[in-house]
Amino acid sequence: MSTIRMRISPAGDVLDVKALIRHPMESGNREDKSTGKKIPANFIQKLMVSVNGENVMDGNLSEAVSKNPYINIKVPGKKGDEVTIAWTSNTGESDEATQAA
Amino acid sequence: MQTKRRVFLKGSLAASAAGLAVGAGLLSPRAVLAAAADWPEAAFESESMDSALSELFGSGDVAESGDISVKAPDIAENGAVVPVTVESSIADSDRVAIFVSKNPTPLVASFDLSGAKPFVSTRIRMGETDNVTGVVHAGGKLYKASKEVKVTIGGCGG
Numbered sequence: 138m139s140t141i142r143m144r145i146s147p148a149g150d151v152l153d154v155k156a157l158i159r160h161p162m163e164s165g166n167r168e169d170k171s172t173g174k175k176i177p178a179n180f181i182q183k184l185m186v187s188v189n190g191e192n193v194m195d196g197n198l199s200e201a202v203s204k205n206p207y208i209n210i211k212v213p214g215k216k217g218d219e220v221t222i223a224w225t226s227n228t229g230e231s232d233e234a235t236q237a238a
Numbered sequence: 239m240q241t242k243r244r245v246f247l248k249g250s251l252a253a254s255a256a257g258l259a260v261g262a263g264l265l266s267p268r269a270v271l272a273a274a275a276d277w278p279e280a281a282f283e284s285e286s287m288d289s290a291l292s293e294l295f296g297s298g299d300v301a302e303s304g305d306i307s308v309k310a311p312d313i314a315e316n317g318a319v320v321p322v323t324v325e326s327s328i329a330d331s332d333r334v335a336i337f338v339s340k341n342p343t344p345l346v347a348s349f350d351l352s353g354a355k356p357f358v359s360t361r362i363r364m365g366e367t368d369n370v371t372g373v374v375h376a377g378g379k380l381y382k383a384s385k386e387v388k389v390t391i392g393g394c395g396g
Contacts, residue, residue, distance in 0.1 A: 151355065164363075166342075182277045186354065193353035199282045201338065201346040201363045203319045203393075209359035210349075 141222050141234035152214040152238050154186070156222050157207050164200035178227060181206060185223045188214045214238060282345050287337055290345040291373065294335060295380055300373060303328065303381035308372040310385045314364065318393030323359040324372030326381070331356035333375035340368040363393035 140159040145152050158181065165178025184196035184206075193212045212220065216238050223233040281293035291298040309323040324334055334356055335348035346362050356374060364370070369384040 211355035
């Protein structure tokens with residue numbers, strides 16, 4: 138399963154994109170209560186959004202974004218256009234998903 | 239409702255297929271790797287809002303603006319999940335950033351827009367009662383607006 142879920146609502150020449158990404162967004166400040174050790178930071182740093190292959194938004198996130206990040210943005214496009222969302226984390230993990238409006 | 243759910247499920251399936259393709263090396267996430275290099279680390283590690291602003295925008299000179307709307311709840315029971323929406327009606331808004339000044343590192347997120355509307359809605363963590371500030375870069379200048387959120391339980395620790 139992809140970690141990225143999208144819901145796209147076309148309205149005229151704008152696509153309202155709501156995305157939910159499954160990710161722990163560990164801040165690095167939390168302790169594992171059973172071992173007392175710090176849980177290492179693991180959070181999404183980059184969030185790239187493109188429409189039909191063209192970049193429209195380049196987001197930089199920090200550990201202050203909530204667990205399982207929710208992002209709602211408005212991008213140019215019309216029904217049928219393909220929206221791609223990609224993320225990379227500080228640990229080097231990444232995922233990408235594309236969906237037609 | 240039922241049909242919407244169907245469409246959404248179908249969409250999720252299509253999305254996971256793309257994910258698999260990436261995993262299998264069919265689609266190379268080159269663009270993804272290239273972009274990860276330019277995460278503004280210094281700005282995110284700044285412990286004051288002023289230095290985070292300077293690191294991110296090259297200037298800490300920000301003017302209050304009524305053309306930016308920052309929406310957030312008056313009271314957040316759980317600081318770990320505070321919904322925030324920042325929207326700008328200033329012409330040529332090309333960057334939007336969200337700050338919480340009393341967080342250990344005030345910069346929460348920044349968005350460089352190259353076509354997307356100056357509108358971002360997300361959910362953030364707040365350590366204590368504080369202002370959420372939306373900063374918008376437009377036409378080479380910086381503008382901001384804030385909204386106070388009372389936090390009952392902080393969201394930074396465990």
